[in-house]
Amino acid sequence: MFDIIRERLHQGYRTLNYPFVSPSISPRFAGLPSLEPTSCKGCEGRACLAACPTNALRITAEGPELDMGRCLFCRACEKACPEGKITFTHEHRLAAYTREALIVRGKAPEDIEQPGIRQARGTQKRDLSLFARSLKLREVSAGGCMACEADVNVLGTLIYDLGRFGIEYAASPRHADGILVTGPVTENMRAALLDTWQAVPEPKIVIAVGACAISGGTFKGSREGCGGVESVLPEGSVDVYVPGCPPNPWTILDGILSVAWKKHAAK
Amino acid sequence: MFNYRESVAWNDIPLVSMDALCSFAVERCRRNWRLLALFGVPSPSGTEVVCLLADASARLLDAVRALPGRAYDSMTPQCPQAHLFERELFETWGIRPEGHPWLKPVRFRxxxxxxxxxxxxxxxxxxxxxxxxxxxxxxxxxxxxxVIEPGHFRFQCYGENVMHLEIELGFQHRDAEHLVLTSPARLVLPIMENMAGDTAIGHATAYCTVVERLSGVKVTDRAHILRRLALELERLANHTRDLGAIGGDTGFLPTSAWNGRITGDFLNITSELCGSRFGRNLLCPGGVKWDLDAELCRSLAKRLRAAYRDARGSVDVMLESSSVLARLTGTGRVSFEDARALGLVGMAARSCGVAVDARMDWPLCDLDNGTLHKRMRTTGDVLARTLLRSDELNDSAASAEADLMQLGFSSGEEACRVSVPEAMPASRLAVAQVEGWRGEVCHVGITGKDGSWLAYKVIDPSFHNWFALAMALRGEQISDFPLCNKSFNLSYCGHDL
Incomplete structure (x- = not known):
């Protein structure tokens, strides 16, 4: 008993006052992409397109645009671009309310890394204020490789302390306000995902976490389904997209807060 | 027979009858060889079956192949470790092993x-x-x-006692092995890192090793040290998390709470290497993509020491609690004989007294293993698996710290990446065995006539070890299931691929 108390004193208080204090993330972490407009004239070979593993880039008249819903944040395009027009900032808050808002077209604002409450990208498909005070989520892994799942799970630990925002993972869809889906949605999980979603009482929300859940990610070309959440659930059912492979836990926390808490606190 | 670090020409692998292949494998396994892989490869004359066998004492591999046609006599009754491989052959290629005791699909594909x-x-x-x-x-x-992956468990119970547990997986099947064959080269490494996301370093190391062995590329010592560092950090993070989860399932909450945080500390050290907490985008064929300078090595060593101190303290209070020890002792026992017969690998096998550890049996380089030892336990219960993890925490932390020191001292002396020829040599086979934190991650790559992949086989340790969980539950109470499950903590997607 004495040893436990002594160890407890050693382990200390670890919860971070997020979002008001910036979390410390590795300098090598790749966050929000920043794309400078360019004509791409000097690069006939389209080096960034050839380097991107998941075809997340497109070249338009104004220069490259990057779909964070497919991006693995592997920096291959950053290295490939001969003009250095593609860079990754350190900003971890990447969540968006619409699929379209995940597409990055320009330069990231200078003050992007300031801590505080920031609205998710895009506009909400519907009013989510009902969930602002308390949110119970049922997690469904549908082909997830356990990296997204681990970073979703870790939000329950004492650094992040999800409970202080009134958010919990529920053990049954019947007790949940919505589902949080990870993984590219395999053929063999199609029915289970649909059943779980249908078992959640209305009104309900859906959060898609990770490149796999958003677009199929690295498994997009699979013969076994793997088109992401929107290949199985009805169109427009996803309320928040959290990109990354896997997203940093702070990115996921920011994404969940964009439903449950931020709007409320911003008032 | 061939040296495990070399590739072998496809045409040099003897083509025998399927009966001869089976009796060869059975005979070898009787003499302490292990069945490393048994899988199908498409060929003009039908599906060929390749059988790879490994003898750790001599560090030799052996391969034979056969054309079985539609059916053959199953080798599982004589050699139980073939049971899942044969089911896989049946499901994927429609080759029926006659007399297999439990012929069911593996992944429902x-x-x-x-x-x-x-x-x-x-x-x-x-x-x-x-x-x-x-x-x-x-x-x-x-x-x-x-918040875990999907899988189905079916218990046959008499009262509270479990007579049999059947584990049915396949929900996670993403057809990953086939994707490796059809994807552009730049997508293959990310797919490998997603085979089992908590073993990204293990699978990436195995893939890079296969490519390097096929191409005959020698990686620098510095790259080997960086890979080992990442692999041991992966082990530290996962062992810490599992020890916390075992604490949670025995109702010992302090360790459960603290270890959740300390796991993050180890993952964040990995993130300092490459920006990803799971070591994504760190490795590449030919070495590693990111190097460390002396200053970063020093600061990471300091963080590592602090995280290890916290993990040690947190786990020690749990292991000193008599109520925890009473709960773990004798629960979920797997016998040495079963572990050997089923071909268990890694930590689960070592906790039953089976001395297998790819780091010592099949070293990836000639560097000294330093503080890494084959840690053994003999009781095969949850306690053994817990204590084994606790022992490996010490070894891995010391090894990672020593590696950081060495990388710091020798910074700038040697590159961490060499170039790999774009085309691989045609019609060859290479094998890689890497001790991931769960156990041996085995990859087999076979190139076709044009040097692209003809077949790529991934065998995650979970493929062998799920059956051990079923064995552990026999005769136990159904309420022991969560604890037993955590003590193995196997991968669903690593099994389903």
Whole structure:
């Protein structure tokens, strides 16, 4: 008993006052992409397109645009671009309310890394204020490789302390306000995902976490389904997209807060 | 027979009859060889079966192949470690092992060349059933109460006692091995890192090693040290998390809470190497993509020492608690004989007294293993698996710290990446065995006539070890299941691929 108390004193208080204090993330972490407009004239070979593993880039008249819903944040395009027009900032808050808002077209604002409450990208498909005070989520892994799942799970630990925002993972869809889906949605999980979603009482929300859940990610070309959440659930059912492979836990926390808490606190 | 670090020409692998292949494998396994892989490869004259065997004492591999046709006599009755490989052959290639004691699909996927939608889904199959008026059945999953991957568990119970547990997986099947063959080269490494996301370093190391062995590329010592550092950090993070989870399931909450945080500390150290907490985008064929300078090595060593101190303290208070020890002792026992017969690997095997550890048996380089030892336990219960993890925490932390020191001292002396020729040599086979934190991650790559992949086989340690969980539950109470499950903590997607 004495040893436990002594160890407890050693382990200390670890919860971070997020979002008001910036979390410390590795300098090598790749966050929000920043794309400078360019004509791409000097690069006939389209080096960034050839380097991107998941075809997340497109070249338009104004220069490259990057779909964070497919991006693995592997920096291959950053290295490939001969003009250095593609860079990754350190900003971890990447969540968006619409699929379209995940597409990055320009330069990231200078003050992007300031801590505080920031609205998710895009506009909400519907009013989510009902969930602002308390949110119970049922997690469904549908082909997830356990990296997204681990970073979703870790939000329950004492650094992040999800409970202080009134958010919990529920053990049954019947007790949940919505589902949080990870993984590219395999053929063999199609029915289970649909059943779980249908078992959640209305009104309900859906959060898609990770490149796999958003677009199929690295498994997009699979013969076994793997088109992401929107290949199985009805169109427009996803309320928040959290990109990354896997997203940093702070990115996921920011994404969940964009439903449950931020709007409320911003008032 | 060939040296495990070398590739072998496809045409040099003897083509024998399927009966000869089976009796060869059975005979070798009797003499302490291990069945490393048994899988199908498409060929003009039908599906060929390749069998790879490994002898750790001599560090030799052996390969034979055969054309079985539609059916052959199963080797599982004589050699139980073939049971899942044979089921896989049956499901994927339609080759029936006659006399297999439990011939069911592994992943509930259509056969190669068959109709894509023709299948029974997982869970739509017959289960092993115990009949009797007082026998009842408990079904769990695929979607579980916690934040974990999907799988279905079917218990046959008499009162609270479990007579049999059948584990049915396949929900996670993403057809990853086939994707490796059809994807552009730049996508293959990310797919490898997603084979089992918590073993990204293990799978990436195995893939890079296969490519390097095929191409005959020698990686620098510095790259080997960086890879080992990442692999041991992966082990530290996962062992810490599992020890916390075992604490949680025994109701010892301090360790459960602290270890959740300390796991993050180890993952964040990995993130300092490459920006990803799971070591994504760190490795590449030919070495590693990111190097460390002396200053970063020093600061990471300091963080590592602090995290290790916290993990040690947190685990020690748990292991000093008599109520925890009482709960773990004798629970979920797997015998040495079963572990050997089923071909268990890694930590689960070592906790039953089976001395297998790819770091010592099949070293990836000539560097000294330093503080890494083959840690052994003999009781095969949850306690053994807990203490083994606790011992490996010490070894891995010391090894990672020593590696950081060495990388710091020798910074700038040697590159961490060499170039790899774009085209691989045609018609060759290479094998890589890497001790991931769960156990041996085995990859086999075979190139075709044009140097692209003809077949790529991934064998995650979970493929072998799920059956150990079923064995551990026999005769236990159903309430022991969560604890036993955590003590193995196997990968669903690593099994399902």
């Amino acid at each position: 259509p056969a190669e060349g068959g109709k894509r939608n023709a299948r029974p889904g997982p869970g739509q199959a017959d289960y092993y059933r115990v009949e009797g008026a007082e026998v009842h059945e408990v079904a769990v999953g695929p979607v579980h109460a916690g």
